[in-house]
Amino acid sequence: MSLTVLPHDPRIYRITAIWNWDSIVELFFIDAPTRALIDTGASDTPRRYVEPALRTLGLKLDDIDVILNTHGHQDHMGGNHWLLAHSQAQVYMHQADAFLVSDLDAHMAYIWHADTHALGQDVSGRRAQFMQTVTGPSAVHRRLADDDVVDLGDDVQLRVVHVPGHSPGSVAYHWEDKGIAFIGDAVQGFGSKPGMFPLYYTASGYEESMVRLAGMQIETLALAHRYVWSRTDRDALRSGREAEETVRDSIDVVRMVGQAMAEAMKSHAGADFLTVARAAAQALAADMPFSVDPRTGLPTGLPATLYAHYSELTGGDAV
Numbered sequence: 443m444s445l446t447v448l449p450h451d452p453r454i455y456r457i458t459a460i461w462n463w464d465s466i467v468e469l470f471f472i473d474a475p476t477r478a479l480i481d482t483g484a485s486d487t488p489r490r491y492v493e494p495a496l497r498t499l500g501l502k503l504d505d506i507d508v509i510l511n512t513h514g515h516q517d518h519m520g521g522n523h524w525l526l527a528h529s530q531a532q533v534y535m536h537q538a539d540a541f542l543v544s545d546l547d548a549h550m551a552y553i554w555h556a557d558t559h560a561l562g563q564d565v566s567g568r569r570a571q572f573m574q575t576v577t578g579p580s581a582v583h584r585r586l587a588d589d590d591v592v593d594l595g596d597d598v599q600l601r602v603v604h605v606p607g608h609s610p611g612s613v614a615y616h617w618e619d620k621g622i623a624f625i626g627d628a629v630q631g632f633g634s635k636p637g638m639f640p641l642y643y644t645a646s647g648y649e650e651s652m653v654r655l656a657g658m659q660i661e662t663l664a665l666a667h668r669y670v671w672s673r674t675d676r677d678a679l680r681s682g683r684e685a686e687e688t689v690r691d692s693i694d695v696v697r698m699v700g701q702a703m704a705e706a707m708k709s710h711a712g713a714d715f716l717t718v719a720r721a722a723a724q725a726l727a728a729d730m731p732f733s734v735d736p737r738t739g740l741p742t743g744l745p746a747t748l749y750a751h752y753s754e755l756t757g758g759d760a761v
Contacts, residue, residue, distance in 0.1 A: 445495040448679070450620045450662065453598070455499070456679075459483045459491040462575065465634075467517050468666050468678045470624055471506075473499065475595025478508040479531070480615060480624045481666060482521030484575040489524065504529045510592065510600070511535040512626025512666065513612040514542025514549065516572060522580035532583035534592060536604060539611025540582040546573070552643075556749035560715040561738060586613065600624075605655060607648025608641060614655070621661030629655065629663060631671035631691045637733035639741045640669075640695055645750040649700075652693045656686070663688060695730070702726045703751040716740075719748040 444458035448470075457469040461484040469492065470480040482488055493503055509531050511519050522533055522543060535543065542549045550569055557563040586592075588604035592615065600615040605628040614623040628651060630640035642648035663685045668676040671691045673684070680688050699722070706721035707713075720739045723732070732741040740748065752758070 445498060448622070448664075450617075450622050454620075454622075455495070456664075457491055457495045459487045461487060461517050461520075465517070466668060466678075468664070470664060471495070472594060472598060473501075474598040476507045476593075476598075477501075477505055478510050478592075478594055478600075479506050479525075480510045481512055481518040481626065482509055482525050484517050484520035485524055485577040486521070488521040488528070492521070492525070506531045508592070508594070509533045510615055510624075511539070511543070512615070512624065512628070513609040514539035515553070515609060515627065516549075516575050518626060518666065519543045519580065520576040523576065523578035526580055533580055534584045534586055535582050536602070536611030536613045537585035537587060538604075538606065539609050540585055542609065542611075543580045543582060546576060546579055549576075553746070556715075556745040560749055560752075561745060563737075588613075603655075603658070605629075605651035607644055607651045609643065610647075612651070614660075616658075616660065618659075621659070622664055623655075623658075623660045623662070624664045626666045629665065629669070629689055629692050630695075631669040631688050632695055632730065633670050633744075634667045636670055637731065637742070638670075639699070639730065639732060639744045639747045640692065641744055641747055642696070643746055643750055645696060645700055645747075645754055648750075649693065649696045652689055652696065656689045656693065660685060698729065699726065699747065700751050703748060704755060707752075707755055715749060715752050718752060719745065722748060722751075 446456045448454040453473045455471040459467050461467050467483050472478045506529050554565045586602045590602040592600040603614040603616050605612050608627045612628040614625045616623040633640045662681040665678040668678050671688050702722040702725045706718045710718050735742045
């Protein structure tokens with residue numbers, strides 16, 4: 443368990459957790475009159491990381507009043523079910539992602555749509571692993587919308603910034619007075635790990651969200667993962683020029699992938715998704731080196747990103 447206080451305000455704590463054996467997810471705890479935990483990690487994160495972190499502060503799980511989910515993916519809401527069973531907390535989430543936590547079958551159908559629909563893959567094995575990291579659905583007690591304010595008491599007011607793309611209801615919680623935005627996975631640079639692409643499900647939405655963030659006065663981005671970008675440092679907190687460059691890298695990447703997909707579609711007119719995606723991936727390999735899934739020839743684990751562009755370019759079905 444790693445617990446650190448942020449320099450922006452002594453009431454903000456960062457909890458660094460491991461999930462899925464070797465992946466890091468960052469949670470944030472705000473010790474305001476209404477105490478808030480931003481994201482819950484995977485199913486075992488509250489027990490393994492959040493509870494010990496709170497204990498060092500003289501607090502317990504039941505002192506959490508509000509769970510603020512940045513979005514509805516498994517490594518951010520997977521601990522909701524367990525935490526709700528061990529506290530009186532309420533879950534706040536953007537309304538567009540509520541289905542991802544309330545209906546786990548719909549969640550899996552959404553995140554693996556490209557795998558099953560476009561590639562015809564059997565995801566039954568992944569379903570079993572998914573259920574180990576989530577275990578159960580959770581309620582959503584307040585469904586948020588863009589520009590809502592979450593008032594945690596005293597001077598702690600978080601403005602909701604809707605930044606769809608990675609998920610329909612991805613949000614940033616922007617503490618404007620402190621200049622910090624808890625951004626979840628909405629800003630991804632070149633991807634969560636070397637050799638991977640960023641993961642988004644709507645290409646135009648992701649690009650528009652990045653452009654919106656580029657125009658905002660956000661001093662610090664508090665990322666949920668240590669995203670790869672054009673510098674070598676990969677801390678999850680990025681301020682000033684680092685924050686600006688991370689957003690700019692994200693814009694450059696989505697546009698680069700979009701251009702590669704568009705050119706591949708022109709040179710492979712009428713081809714299916716896999717043919718087009720392989721051609722685009724080959725064109726991108728020099729600028730975006732990636733590990734290859736031997737089953738598909740695509741970047742490992744990420745057909746959804748390429749399918750997001752393909753579905754928009756063809757006017758076909760999209761999740």
